[in-house]
Amino acid sequence: xxxxxxxxxxxxxxxxxxxxYSSHLxxxxxxxxxxxxxxxxxHHNNSRGLLGLQEDVxxxxxxxxxxxxxxxxxxxxxxxxxxxxxxxKKIRRPRFAFQxxxxxxxxxxxxxxxKYGQKAVKNxxxxxxxxxxxxxxxxxxxxxxxxxxxxxxxVTTYEGMHTHPIEKSNENFEHILNQMQIxxx
DNA sequence: CGGGTTTGACCAGCGC
DNA sequence: GCGCTGGTCAAACCCG
Numbered sequence: 001x002x003x004x005x006x007x008x009x010x011x012x013x014x015x016x017x018x019x020x021y022s023s024h025l026x027x028x029x030x031x032x033x034x035x036x037x038x039x040x041x042x043h044h045n046n047s048r049g050l051l052g053l054q055e056d057v058x059x060x061x062x063x064x065x066x067x068x069x070x071x072x073x074x075x076x077x078x079x080x081x082x083x084x085x086x087x088x089k090k091i092r093r094p095r096f097a098f099q100x101x102x103x104x105x106x107x108x109x110x111x112x113x114x115k116y117g118q119k120a121v122k123n124x125x126x127x128x129x130x131x132x133x134x135x136x137x138x139x140x141x142x143x144x145x146x147x148x149x150x151x152x153x154x155v156t157t158y159e160g161m162h163t164h165p166i167e168k169s170n171e172n173f174e175h176i177l178n179q180m181q182i183x184x185x
Numbered sequence: 186c187g188g189g190t191t192t193g194a195c196c197a198g199c200g201c
Numbered sequence: 202g203c204g205c206t207g208g209t210c211a212a213a214c215c216c217g
Contacts, residue, residue, distance in 0.1 A: 115190055
């Protein structure tokens with residue numbers, strides 16, 4: 001089911017083609033920041049670098065527009081209910097997956113999340129945690145999973161788009177962005 | 186007491 | 202159809 005397209009391979013810093021990635025990294029997050037309600041997946045204390053970004057659809061929107069316009073992803077979001085679909089077709093919501101190198105799983109992205117589930121996943125000794133945004137009417141979900149092959153890497157998958165402003169200062173976010181650029185260059 | 190977490194049960198989709 | 206797997210629910214529990 002996990003059919004993400006990797007935009008930023010984890011080995012960007014060691015890759016010979018890292019410069020091509022850094023250009024993406026430099027424009028992508030700033031747009032996310034300026035949107036302010038796009039989404040985030042970064043935390044403040046222990047992150048040492050953002051390793052990758054994955055997405056299962058609409059990869060070209062990043063490449064072509066630079067600014068990830070969330071509207072282009074949000075079309076089907078609020079219709080896919082909480083998993084219980086009655087007669088609806090399977091509406092696959094676009095999702096983004098970040099890879100971050102982190103000691104902790106919980107990334108402080110400025111939004112408030114409530115954990116609603118945890119599952120053991122195949123081929124991974126670490127469980128996957130499921131979170132939902134606690135803001136009323138906001139249906140954004142995220143999954144947090146640590147890689148078993150490299151337990152220093154945490155994959156955070158976002159699903160949906162926040163319908164409200166960020167609830168906390170995003171200065172942490174900026175910290176991470178700086179780290180990202182350092183990491184990628 | 187209110188809000189968040191834990192955890193087993195349940196359900197749906199998919200491959201065989 | 203059956204079993205596996207991912208995703209969600211919800212009751213119990215925890216904590217400030």
